[in-house]
Amino acid sequence: MAEEYVQSLARGLAVIRAFDAATPELTLSDVARKTELTRAAARRFLLTLVDLGYVRTDGRLFSLSPRVLELGYAYLSSLSLPEVALPHLERLVAEVHESASVSVLDDADVVYVARVPTTRIMRVTIAIGTRFPAHCTSMGRVLLAGLPPDELDAFLEGHPLERLTPRTVTSPVALRGELDRVRAQGWAMVDQELEEGLRSIAAPIRNRAGRAVAAVNLSSHASRTTLESARRDLLPPLLATAARIEADLHATSSREAMP
Amino acid sequence: MAEEYVQSLARGLAVIRAFDAATPELTLSDVARKTELTRAAARRFLLTLVDLGYVRTDGRLFSLSPRVLELGYAYLSSLSLPEVALPHLERLVAEVHESASVSVLDDADVVYVARVPTTRIMRVTIAIGTRFPAHCTSMGRVLLAGLPPDELDAFLEGHPLERLTPRTVTSPVALRGELDRVRAQGWAMVDQELEEGLRSIAAPIRNRAGRAVAAVNLSSHASRTTLESARRDLLPPLLATAARIEADLHATSSREAMP
DNA sequence: TCCAGATGTTCGCAATACGAACGAGAGTTC
DNA sequence: GAACTCTCGTTCGTATTGCGAACATCTGGA
Numbered sequence: 001m002a003e004e005y006v007q008s009l010a011r012g013l014a015v016i017r018a019f020d021a022a023t024p025e026l027t028l029s030d031v032a033r034k035t036e037l038t039r040a041a042a043r044r045f046l047l048t049l050v051d052l053g054y055v056r057t058d059g060r061l062f063s064l065s066p067r068v069l070e071l072g073y074a075y076l077s078s079l080s081l082p083e084v085a086l087p088h089l090e091r092l093v094a095e096v097h098e099s100a101s102v103s104v105l106d107d108a109d110v111v112y113v114a115r116v117p118t119t120r121i122m123r124v125t126i127a128i129g130t131r132f133p134a135h136c137t138s139m140g141r142v143l144l145a146g147l148p149p150d151e152l153d154a155f156l157e158g159h160p161l162e163r164l165t166p167r168t169v170t171s172p173v174a175l176r177g178e179l180d181r182v183r184a185q186g187w188a189m190v191d192q193e194l195e196e197g198l199r200s201i202a203a204p205i206r207n208r209a210g211r212a213v214a215a216v217n218l219s220s221h222a223s224r225t226t227l228e229s230a231r232r233d234l235l236p237p238l239l240a241t242a243a244r245i246e247a248d249l250h251a252t253s254s255r256e257a258m259p
Numbered sequence: 260m261a262e263e264y265v266q267s268l269a270r271g272l273a274v275i276r277a278f279d280a281a282t283p284e285l286t287l288s289d290v291a292r293k294t295e296l297t298r299a300a301a302r303r304f305l306l307t308l309v310d311l312g313y314v315r316t317d318g319r320l321f322s323l324s325p326r327v328l329e330l331g332y333a334y335l336s337s338l339s340l341p342e343v344a345l346p347h348l349e350r351l352v353a354e355v356h357e358s359a360s361v362s363v364l365d366d367a368d369v370v371y372v373a374r375v376p377t378t379r380i381m382r383v384t385i386a387i388g389t390r391f392p393a394h395c396t397s398m399g400r401v402l403l404a405g406l407p408p409d410e411l412d413a414f415l416e417g418h419p420l421e422r423l424t425p426r427t428v429t430s431p432v433a434l435r436g437e438l439d440r441v442r443a444q445g446w447a448m449v450d451q452e453l454e455e456g457l458r459s460i461a462a463p464i465r466n467r468a469g470r471a472v473a474a475v476n477l478s479s480h481a482s483r484t485t486l487e488s489a490r491r492d493l494l495p496p497l498l499a500t501a502a503r504i505e506a507d508l509h510a511t512s513s514r515e516a517m518p
Numbered sequence: 519t520c521c522a523g524a525t526g527t528t529c530g531c532a533a534t535a536c537g538a539a540c541g542a543g544a545g546t547t548c
Numbered sequence: 549g550a551a552c553t554c555t556c557g558t559t560c561g562t563a564t565t566g567c568g569a570a571c572a573t574c575t576g577g578a
Contacts (some may be wrong), residue, residue: 004306004527006566008535012268013311017333024337029556039557040537047263052272064334066363067369069388071275072331075323076386078283083384090376104325108310111325114386116376119349127335127343127373127386129328222353265535283578288525298526299568390549 011037015045016054016068025061072129081205081214082114082128084248089116089216092241096234098218098225101126102205102245105143108159110134110215119219122195132194134174135161136168138202139215141188145179146204146212147236152179168193187235189227197222201230203242216242270296274304275313275327284320331388339388340464340473341373342506348375348451348475351500355493357477357484361464361504364402367418369474380480381454389454394420394434395427397461398474400447404438405463405471411438428454446494448486456481459488462501467509475501480516 011141018034019027026034032042046062049055056070076082081102089100099117103110109131117126124130134140161170169175182188187203194200200219204212218234225234276292277285285293291301305321305450308314326440335341348359352375368390376385384430385390393399403411418427428434441447448460452506459478477493484493 004303005310006267006271006307007269007304008265008565009304009307010311012265012271013313013330016330019333019337021336021339026338027556038537039398040559042261043557044265044535045268048265048268051264052269052350054272064337065366066334068334069331069370069372071272072328073386073388074276074278075325075327076388077280078278078323080283082386086376086384086386087379090378106325111328112326113328117345117349118353120346125345127332127341127345129335131331183533218322242290267534286525297568299528300566302526303566 011035011041012045012048015042015049016064016071019062019064025063027061031062035093053085076113076128077142079113081249084252085114085205085214085216085245086116088241088245088248089114092116092218092237093118095237096127096139096218098220098234098243100216100218101139102214102216104214105134105140106131108134108155110140110143113214120200121219128235133164135159136164136190136193137144138188138190138200138219139217141178141182141190142202142204142215143212144175145182145188146206152176164194165192165196167191189230191227192222199225199227199259200231201234205242205245205249216245221251268272270294270300271304271307274301274308275323275330278323284322286320288337290321321411335372338372339511340504340508343346343511344373344464344473344504345375346503347387347500347507348373351375351477352377354496355477357479357493358385359475359477359500360398361473361475362398362402363473364393364399365390367393367414369396369402372473380478381457392421394418394424394445395423395449396454396476397447397449397459397478398476400441400449401461401463401474402439402471403434404441404447407466409437423453424451425456428449435495446498450486451481457485458486458489460493460497462497464501464504464508 005241006037014033014034014035018031023030028046029039031046035042046055050057055062056065063206085102087257091101092100093116097118099115101112102114103112112126112128112130115126116126120252132140134144144155149154156172161172161175163170169178187201189201191199198219199222202215202217205214205216207213216238218238220230262452273294274290277290282285287302287305288298290305291298294301305314309316313324314321315324344361350362351359351383356377359374360371361373371385371387371389374385374387391399393403394442403414406414415434420431420434422429428437446460446462450458457478457498458481459476461474461476464473464475466472473499477497479489
């Protein structure tokens with residue numbers, strides 16, 4: 001913990017995060033238990049959030065209000081990438097009829113910042129803000145491949161590679177080999193390492209300095225796309241889309257915060 | 260301001276909101292100015308947010324980190340509607356080839372909580388969390404039409420109706436007339452009241468008690484859709500989709516926080 | 519080089535946020 | 549019905565957390 005640390009802000013944010021899919025509505029005491037605060041403290045934070053419009057209550061149960069999206073939206077609106085990328089994703093999807101997404105790297109995860117879905121092929125829904133482990137996703141692979149060597153070393157040392165399916169690459173040596181290949185070919189394909197049946201192919205989006213700062217991908221299901229057809233049919237339009245997004249981002253880069 | 264109010268939480272959240280499209284990166288002093296805090300206070304909040312991973316800094320400029328999406332994501336993941344609705348939107352878009360969205364009412368705005376875009380037809384990009392004034396949007400119309408009379412009275416008294424285009428309905432009497440029509444026909448069409456050229460058609464999504472708690476819409480451009488063809492070609496699949504979303508929500512309503 | 523203005527930082531202390539104790543409600547037992 | 553126990557939500561005296569006045573540093577202009 002830093003010296004200059006406002007404990008009340010940290011506690012208040014933990015109260016926001018206490019609401020999730022499993023517990024969308026909570027009593028004051030539930031929140032206190034979940035955040036390990038006293039009931040009096042939880043009450044103060046909840047009442048403050050209600051006053052600010054971020055939380056609603058019927059007098060007993062508390063739940064988040066749509067206004068809390070404003071906080072995440074601040075990030076998206078501060079970043080030109082989603083807005084620039086979305087029309088290109090729309091065009092790509094109209095061409096190949098598979099879901100397309102853009103993500104950035106944050107710690108050990110990729111975080112989705114733009115998406116045009118077609119038909120659902122995963123067990124879980126992907127939305128803006130969804131996070132997956134970088135090591136077993138196609139977009140994560142191109143982003144990791146673009147890290148400077150010291151940052152990649154730090155990543156591998158700091159993050160054990162979790163196994164999600166029998167195919168997940170979990171050894172740092174094997175992953176380095178995969179990333180070498182990604183660097184050589186300029187794109188990544190991941191086959192059922194995140195979820196059984198899920199195939200995806202990704203390309204990097206680079207800034208002016210040539211650093212991969214985001215990734216764009218297409219995802220499909222193993223039942224309708226062979227590895228060969230993905231490379232033949234999906235890769236060319238994907239690479240073209242990445243290039244177009246880059247060109248647009250460079251054209252606007254005098255006013256952007258680029259990841 | 261309520262008695263039980265944690266000023267530090269409110270201030271910290273204002274710091275998050277200080278970052279936007281116009282100012283994605285800010286110095287400590289910029290943040291202080293923008294939030295009307297002292298530099299010392301702004302510094303403490305920024306350092307706290309950096310420590311929590313929500314803000315990044317190069318030592319001079321601060322910017323939001325993707326992790327801040329987690330705060331908005333808490334709302335989306337706490338609400339079953341987006342997850343239930345998205346597959347239905349995907350199917351609807353595959354059928355009619357126009358962008359489809361779901362939103363909820365929050366104060367005087369509709370807030371987008373799910374979306375499948377096709378081709379962009381508006382000047383601004385719509386993302387999850389985007390807010391538009393309810394009175395001049397098709398989804399806002401069906402949601403306002405579903406308010407109890409006392410709540411609709413309060414809305415009209417508390418919110419002057421802003422004019423966005425020459426066609427925007429800005430008189431409370433005229434809007435009441437529109438809402439009467441919406442109630443009678445069960446859907447709403449809005450023609451270039453939000454933005455020139457934008458046509459959209461919306462249907463309500465109701466909870467078990469019959470209250471319109473969300474809305475689903477299709478949007479198109481005046482250059483490619485007549486009012487007549489929108490009603491003939493888009494309305495039937497839209498209404499069918501609303502019914503399907505409702506059915507699915509009712510099936511899961513034992514575990515949901517429904518708006 | 520000097521000065522003024524702007525920026526970032528420190529540390530004594532005031533006021534903000536704290537939680538122990540209280541009040542209220544519900545359920546159980548005698 | 550009374551008494552007791554447990555859980556929940558709330559209050560208010562005060563401790564400690566967050567405060568900002570003052571200091572330190574940097575930058576640009578004369």
